[in-house]
Amino acid sequence: MRRFVLLLLLVFGSVAMGEAQGQPAAAQTDATPAGRKGFIIGLSGGIGFKRESIPATRSTINFNTTGAITDFKIGYAPRDQVLVYYTNQVAWGESLSYDAIGMSAVGVTYMLKPTSPSAFVSGAVGGSLGLSISSTSSSSPGLGVSLGGGYEFARHFSVGARWMSLDVGYPNRSNVFGFTFDWLFY
Numbered sequence: 001m002r003r004f005v006l007l008l009l010l011v012f013g014s015v016a017m018g019e020a021q022g023q024p025a026a027a028q029t030d031a032t033p034a035g036r037k038g039f040i041i042g043l044s045g046g047i048g049f050k051r052e053s054i055p056a057t058r059s060t061i062n063f064n065t066t067g068a069i070t071d072f073k074i075g076y077a078p079r080d081q082v083l084v085y086y087t088n089q090v091a092w093g094e095s096l097s098y099d100a101i102g103m104s105a106v107g108v109t110y111m112l113k114p115t116s117p118s119a120f121v122s123g124a125v126g127g128s129l130g131l132s133i134s135s136t137s138s139s140s141p142g143l144g145v146s147l148g149g150g151y152e153f154a155r156h157f158s159v160g161a162r163w164m165s166l167d168v169g170y171p172n173r174s175n176v177f178g179f180t181f182d183w184l185f186y
Contacts, residue, residue, distance in 0.1 A: 034155075035080030035114050036186040044071035044160070046180030048091040050101070053173050067093020069162075069178035073107065077186060080114035087124050089146055089164060091176040098130035101166050101174050103144030116152045122162075123147050130168035142167030150182070158182045 048069030053062050070092065075085025090102030105126020112119045128144030144167070150160025164176040 036077045036083065036111065037080050038077060038186060040073065040075050040077050040083055040085060040184060040186045042071075042073040042085075042182060042184035044073075044180040044182040045069070046178055048093070048176045048178035050091050050093060051175045053175075065093050067091060069176065069180060071180065071182070073184070075107075081111045083109040083111070085109075087126075087146075089124070089144075089162075091164065091166075091174075091178065098168065099133045100131040101128065101168050101176070102131070103128040103146065103164065103166055105144060105146065107146070111152065116155045118152050119149065120152060120158070120160075121149045122160075128166040128168055130172070130174075140168075150180075152184075156184055156186070158184065 046069050048067055050065050050067065051062060052065075068091075070090050072088045073085045075083060077083045085107050086104070087107040088102065088104050090100050092100045103124070103126050105124040107122060107124030109120050109122040124144075124146040126144055128142045144164060146162055146164045148160055148162030150158050152158035158181075160180050160182055162176075162178055162180065164174075164178075166174045166176065168174055
């Protein structure tokens with residue numbers, strides 16, 4: 001799993017560098033750079049660190065694991081610096097009860113500059129759920145919250161960090177911290 005995540009990051013990074021270096025200097029310094037306003041769609045992948053907490057009779061059981069983290073976004077940017085979208089964020093990997101935990105949510109990103117390169121902050125709120133592929137255990141839907149930020153270093157390509165807090169059925173609470181490499185078409 002770790003090799004897959006590292007390979008994914010390497011491929012995305014080399015594509016991003018190739019796109020930036022493959023353009024003539026005149027194309028890179030366009031007098032009227034295109035902004036982000038309009039339809040957006042994006043994919044992210046990276047590494048996530050999960051912590052699942054389950055209250056027990058006299059203590060709390062904590063389970064820590066590492067796995068992949070993915071994100072899909074589709075939406076609209078009403079301005080060059082504001083992006084509003086549907087997001088599906090999933091943390092993959094073994095845990096006490098589930099093979100994957102994630103959330104489907106409404107998200108907003110604010111870019112500090114209207115064109116790249118630019119730092120950004122983002123957040124999302126929606127429903128969370130756990131998925132068990134290997135067994136028949138089910139989860140109750142709960143509330144999911146995500147906060148993050150990052151840096152768009154080239155048009156369409158960025159790196160980011162995020163924290164997700166997922167309620168995957170009372171009394172389970174999972175927290176995920178992850179680093180991602182992102183591609184966003186606008």
